[in-house]
Amino acid sequence: MALIAPSILSANFANLERDFDLLNQSACDYIHIDVMDGHYVNNLTFGPPVISHLRPLTKKPFDVHLMIDRPERSLKAYKEAGADFLTVHTDATIHLHRTIQEIKEMGLKAGVALNPAQSPEEIRYILRDLDLVLLMSVNPGFGGQSFVPQVLDKIKELKDIRTQGNYSFKIEVDGGVKLDNAKEVLNAGADILVAGSAVFNAPDPLKRIQEFKDIQ
Numbered sequence: 001m002a003l004i005a006p007s008i009l010s011a012n013f014a015n016l017e018r019d020f021d022l023l024n025q026s027a028c029d030y031i032h033i034d035v036m037d038g039h040y041v042n043n044l045t046f047g048p049p050v051i052s053h054l055r056p057l058t059k060k061p062f063d064v065h066l067m068i069d070r071p072e073r074s075l076k077a078y079k080e081a082g083a084d085f086l087t088v089h090t091d092a093t094i095h096l097h098r099t100i101q102e103i104k105e106m107g108l109k110a111g112v113a114l115n116p117a118q119s120p121e122e123i124r125y126i127l128r129d130l131d132l133v134l135l136m137s138v139n140p141g142f143g144g145q146s147f148v149p150q151v152l153d154k155i156k157e158l159k160d161i162r163t164q165g166n167y168s169f170k171i172e173v174d175g176g177v178k179l180d181n182a183k184e185v186l187n188a189g190a191d192i193l194v195a196g197s198a199v200f201n202a203p204d205p206l207k208r209i210q211e212f213k214d215i216q
């Protein structure tokens with residue numbers, strides 16, 4: 001069964017408590033939290049203070065996706081705010097291996113994100129250290145963009161690499177995931193689907209999450 005991580009980037013920022021009530025009632029597996037700093041990406045969302053206020057609202061794991069420059073400077077703040085997974089971008093940190101080790105030493109699950117133009121080859125030598133590889137299927141920064149179709153081949157490639165290397169990381173796909181392409185994304189090898197606008201812009205977000213969960 002697909003693991004579903006609704007992205008609160010498309011939630012109502014003026015009413016996050018209501019949207020967290022909804023997520024608590026749902027069958028979602030993780031809550032995907034997009035942190036954007038206005039530098040690594042143009043958009044700006046929130047940081048540790050907001051996340052720490054969200055933490056008591058749910059027991060669901062926080063899958064925190066850091067779209068920020070130099071994430072190594074603030075890992076501890078995100079741990080203290082309540083992150084369970086911390087995912088960084090390869091091109092945002094200078095010493096990626098060290099950053100991953102620091103996330104793991106804090107007892108968190110460590111993830112690396114690849115943008116649509118980046119190859120899994122870039123992270124070949126750290127794959128054994130990772131709990132998660134997040135394949136961006138849009139360019140990062142905004143919700144509601146269209147799925148970049150070439151990413152389907154990348155998912156397959158990464159899944160083959162995982163099998164050949166006997167690695168244990170999960171493959172998460174993020175951006176433009178909708179009900180009508182989710183099956184193809186899962187068949188390509190994704191374990192976790194991130195869905196923002198497909199969930200929060202749906203007439204019935206609870207039903208929509210269940211529809212994603214029910215995909216065979």
Ligand SMILES: O=C(CO)[C@@H](O)[C@H](O)COP(=O)(O)O
Pocket residue numbers: 007009010032034065138139140141142143144145174175176177194195196197198
């Ligand atoms: O990280 C990002 C965008 O940078 C994603 O998590 C989006 O939030 C996904 O939104 P949709 O494409 O599902 O609307």
